[in-house]
Amino acid sequence: MKKLGLATALLLAMTGAQAYQFEVQGQSEYIDITVNDKDFTGGLQGTYYLKDVDSSKGPLAEAAFLNQASNVSVAYNYGELSFVPGMDLIAHNYGIKAEAYVPTQVVPVYTSLSYSHTHLDGKNANTSDDNGDRYALELGAVVVPNFLVAVGYTSVADQTAIDAFNLMGNGVVKAVAETATIGQDQDAITARTKYVGAIDDTNMAIGFESGLIYGDDTAFQLKTDLYVTPKLSMGASYAESSFAGTPDSAWGANVNYFITPAVAVGATYVNANAEQGSVLDTQTVGVNAKFRF
Template identity: 55%
Template structure:
């Protein structure tokens, strides 16, 4: 009976579940630089939602955002980079929590908060001393209108501090560019996100813009997605990280994602990062990802 029950649960998850409480996402990117083509990444994230997420309305990819679903997630990133100048592996582990809530004074305006922590270890293979770093972030925001979130926050980063959530959402090139590796820094952050239906169609449009800045430097990114139907989307992304001395100037990206069923999706990404600040290594990445919900 236990085997039958397990098989039934798996079949239900694979064929048509419209509510879920757990999401597991995997991703890998092939990184091609001017110097070589031997680099790659691997990423994994698991998210638990405190209540069932209704995926029957709107784009499946944005079900959690549309439901204002509070959650906690754990993520892991592995990267391998090998050139004539450097040879290293980096490992980053991260945890993040998001919460939507109201108060007696803000009953008509849902509030939002998030906290995140990431730790990165970089293991050099060419005699350079290994290093490590931490990244702390907190956000507070609100939804002044339906499905439109605005948030501001604070990020503390020291050398070599990647953001696993940013890697999974935007790819390693954009996440690296915004990591601000130069030294210990405190940054203010700002973010706006919106997802809305296109009138008289089965389509929807979403965008997210982010800024990270302090008194002498900053960066911003923009991501927009067109949901051709609830299951299929195409999107573009852009980031300008030159002022962070990241080694990249403008970073462009594109993606396509498709839900085979309401519980299973696959996707592909492409990112091009133009080198600057003395960095001669223009970078292209190609990624594949998949999600399972149950």
């Protein structure tokens, strides 16, 4: 009976179940830098939602956001990196995060808390081992339906520490640039907005996101997605940092498709340019997949 129940649950997930409580996603990026074209990253993230998420309304990719679904996530990222000549390291990145939406008489209140740990394993005499931790807290509200505004505080005890969930969601170029922007200040203020809304008289929707981080330097990010159907989306992004040790700006494109309401695949591309020092010019190509049950 247990085997039959498991097989039934798997079949429902693969053929189009409209509610889910778990999501597992994986991603990998190939990194082409001026000094090296052999770097790559890979990551896994698992999310548990405290209540079933109804995916029958709106874009499938934004079901959790539209449902204001409180959740707990864990993530792990692996990377083989050599950003500068002579450097050779393996990066391990771990994270845990909790998000909560709390109904009130005025507006739903949003809060999130996350912790990430990064371990760098140097593989030659020019690259030493290193470890770093970072903590982040956000507070905000869904000020109008499907429009989130949040501000936060991030503490980076060591600049080695990368946000594991930023790495999973936005890729290695933007995640590394964010940490570098904080710099030696160790404390940073963040702000972000997110909106998803239907396009009248169609089954399409549009999404917008913006983000700002202020530490030793300042960086911001803009992103938009067009949900051509609830299953298919295409998006574009732009990010910029005032920190001289990273690419000055980066633009990206992505496409995602849900084969069923429970299984999705996607691809990303990022092109980052440095105004001074082409050694920092970077291109990444990524693939990702999600499975919900």
